[in-house]
Structure formats: structure tokens, C-alpha cells
Amino acid sequence: MAGVWRVGITAVAGRMGRALVQAIVAHPELQLVAAIGRSGAAYLGEDAGRLAGVQALGLPVTADLVGALADLDVLIEFGPVEAALAHIAACVAAAKPVVVGTTGFSVDQRAELENASRHIPLVLAPNMSVGVNVLLAFLPAISAVLGEGYDVEIVEAHHRHKMDAPSGTALALGRAVATGRGQRLDEVQCLDRNGIPGPRMAGSIGFATLRGADVVGEHTVWMAGTGERLELTHRASSRLNFAEGALRAASWLRNRAPNLYDMQDVLGLKDLTALQ
Ligand SMILES: NC(=O)C1=CN([C@@H]2O[C@H](COP(=O)(O)OP(=O)(O)OC[C@H]3O[C@@H](n4cnc5c(N)ncnc54)[C@H](OP(=O)(O)O)[C@@H]3O)[C@@H](O)[C@H]2O)C=CC1
Numbered sequence: 001m002a003g004v005w006r007v008g009i010t011a012v013a014g015r016m017g018r019a020l021v022q023a024i025v026a027h028p029e030l031q032l033v034a035a036i037g038r039s040g041a042a043y044l045g046e047d048a049g050r051l052a053g054v055q056a057l058g059l060p061v062t063a064d065l066v067g068a069l070a071d072l073d074v075l076i077e078f079g080p081v082e083a084a085l086a087h088i089a090a091c092v093a094a095a096k097p098v099v100v101g102t103t104g105f106s107v108d109q110r111a112e113l114e115n116a117s118r119h120i121p122l123v124l125a126p127n128m129s130v131g132v133n134v135l136l137a138f139l140p141a142i143s144a145v146l147g148e149g150y151d152v153e154i155v156e157a158h159h160r161h162k163m164d165a166p167s168g169t170a171l172a173l174g175r176a177v178a179t180g181r182g183q184r185l186d187e188v189q190c191l192d193r194n195g196i197p198g199p200r201m202a203g204s205i206g207f208a209t210l211r212g213a214d215v216v217g218e219h220t221v222w223m224a225g226t227g228e229r230l231e232l233t234h235r236a237s238s239r240l241n242f243a244e245g246a247l248r249a250a251s252w253l254r255n256r257a258p259n260l261y262d263m264q265d266v267l268g269l270k271d272l273t274a275l276q
């Protein structure tokens with residue numbers, strides 16, 4: 001059995017950062033060795049466990065990512081886009097693997113991540129839950145069978161603080177539908193309906209965004225055919241399922257070669273989809 005795998009968490013005071021600290025204390029094979037917060041934040045120096053609402057861990061929150069990287073095996077990143085890109089560049093410089101859960105990257109920023117993954121193993125997934133990834137695995141096959149005659153709309157709901165829209169998961173679901181139909185999402189997506197948009201464009205994939213209060217994250221793929229409608233819904237009721245997925249990805253990265261991986265790789269779902 002390999003030894004303990006030393007993990008660092010950035011954006012540790014955030015909703016996901018705190019969920020990750022809560023989750024990691026229950027994993028004997030993972031050890032939290034670095035809790036990294038925003039430079040200048042009032043909570044720097046506080047105990048990472050106490051900040052997350054669990055037992056004291058004797059680990060003060062630091063802003064020194066470069067110093068922390070020297071002493072860890074894998075970094076978990078759920079910071080805002082610009083901060084995440086800087087943190088990933090630091091991982092490349094330190095030759096450390098990284099799990100990235102941040103959403104909202106532009107096409108160019110995604111290319112930066114692809115470039116980073118030529119140097120380090122990198123798991124990138126807009127949603128770390130098992131349920132969403134099972135849906136992503138089967139959606140291309142379902143969409144291929146239904147075909148473009150079924151109108152697809154993707155509805156997502158999140159808490160009022162969420163920065164990006166549509167969610168990274170909604171876009172990934174849209175991409176899975178487009179893949180199954182032999183389309184490119186950027187050519188068929190409808191992100192906005194306003195004024196008099198006219199009849200629905202055949203074969204398009206629509207997105208609708210809801211924001212409110214403390215909703216953790218809900219996604220429905222709504223597939224309307226003549227005389228019937230299929231709705232595939234995932235509801236997250238706690239961030240701990242995302243945190244558990246990120247920890248699973250962090251463990252899975254042990255001894256991997258540099259590459260861009262996703263949760264389908266981590267969960268072995270690519271083998272499963274090959275059987276379809
Ligand atoms: N892949 C997945 O499964 C999931 C992905 N996400 C994604 O994770 C990301 C974070 O979500 P969430 O935790 O809700 O966000 P929060 O807003 O709760 O947390 C963001 C954290 O980033 C910190 N931060 C802000 N600016 C900087 C900076 N310049 N440098 C370093 N740290 C900074 C903030 O620090 P401070 O507290 O000091 O302001 C805060 O702690 C989003 O992109 C979200 O979409 C979320 C859930 C699941």
C-alpha cells in the first residue's frame with residue numbers, strides 16, 4: 001500500500017474549500033498539508049479545521065502557495081478563474097499534479113489548461129459528483145437515439161452567489177448532447193431568448209439559468225419530442241458530494257503521466273461507454 005498522499009487546498013475559505021476540508025479529515029490515506037487562502041485575507045493564520053467548522057488540525061491557513069507546493073503531492077483548486085490560472089501555473093513550475101473544479105474558463109483559458117497538462121497531470125471537471133458524470137457518460141448515446149427531432153433545453157439552478165452562467169455542468173451536458181448528435185455545441189447553442197426571437201431553431205440546444213438563495217446545484221436535461229418528454233435531472237443537496245469526487249480525483253492522480261483528464265477517466269466511465 002502506498003503511503004499517505006499529501007494534499008493542498010486553495011480558496012480554502014470558500015464554500016468548496018470548506019467542504020473539502022470537512023471531507024478530507026475522514027480519509028486516512030489523504031493528509032491535508034496546506035490550506036491556502038487569498039493574500040491579505042483576515043483569516044490567514046487561522047486553523048484550517050476551525051475555519052471549516054471541524055476539529056482543529058494544527059494547520060494555519062497561508063497565502064504562500066509556492067512554499068506550500070514544495071511540500072505536497074497534489075493540489076485541489078476551486079478558486080475563481082484568474083486565481084485558478086495563476087495557481088495552475090505555479091503547479092507547472094513546481095511539477096505538481098492538480099485537480100481543477102473551477103468553472104467559467106473561456107476558450108482561451110481552457111487552452112492554457114490544456115497547455116499546462118502537457119507538463120503535469122491535471123484533472124479538470126465542472127462537476128465532481130458521480131451522478132452528473134454517469135449522466136454525462138450516457139447522454140451522447142441517448143441523444144443519438146432521440147436525434148435532432150427532440151428539442152433539448154438544459155435548465156440549471158444555483159445559489160445566488162454563483163458567478164458564471166450557464167454553469168460549467170450545464171455546458172458540459174450541452175456538449176454531451178451535441179456530441180451524440182454529431183453537432184458542435186458552439187454552433188447550435190441558444191444562450192438567450194429575449195424580445196421576439198421567433199420559432200425555436202431546429203436542432204438547437206437551449207439553456208436556462210435560475211439563481212436563488214442557497215440552492216447547491218440542480219440540472220435538468222429536458223428533451224421534448226412529439227407527444228412525449230424525457231427529463232433527466234440531477235440534484236445536489238450537499239457540496240460534500242463534489243468534495244468527495246475531488247478527493248477521489250486527487251487519489252487517482254497518484255503516479256499518472258502528464259495529461260488532461262476528467263472525471264470520466266477517474267470513475268472509469270470511458271470504459272463503460274465503449275461498451276454501449
Ligand atoms: N467542479 C465541481 O464539482 C464544482 C465546481 N464549483 C466551482 O468552484 C468554484 C468556487 O465555488 P465556491 O466555493 O462556491 O466559491 P466561493 O466564492 O465560495 O469561494 C471562492 C474562494 O476563492 C477565494 N478567492 C477570491 N479571489 C481570490 C484570489 N485572487 N486568490 C485566491 N483566492 C481567491 C475567496 O477568498 P475569500 O473567502 O477570502 O474572499 C473564496 O474563499 C466556482 O468556479 C464553482 O463554479 C463549485 C462546486 C462544485
Ligand SMILES: O=C(O)C1=N[C@H](C(=O)O)C[C@H](O)C1
Pocket residue numbers: 103126127158159162163166167168169170216217218
Ligand atoms: O458554483 C457552484 O456552486 C457549482 N458549480 C458547478 C458548475 O458550474 O457546474 C458545479 C455545481 O453545480 C455547483
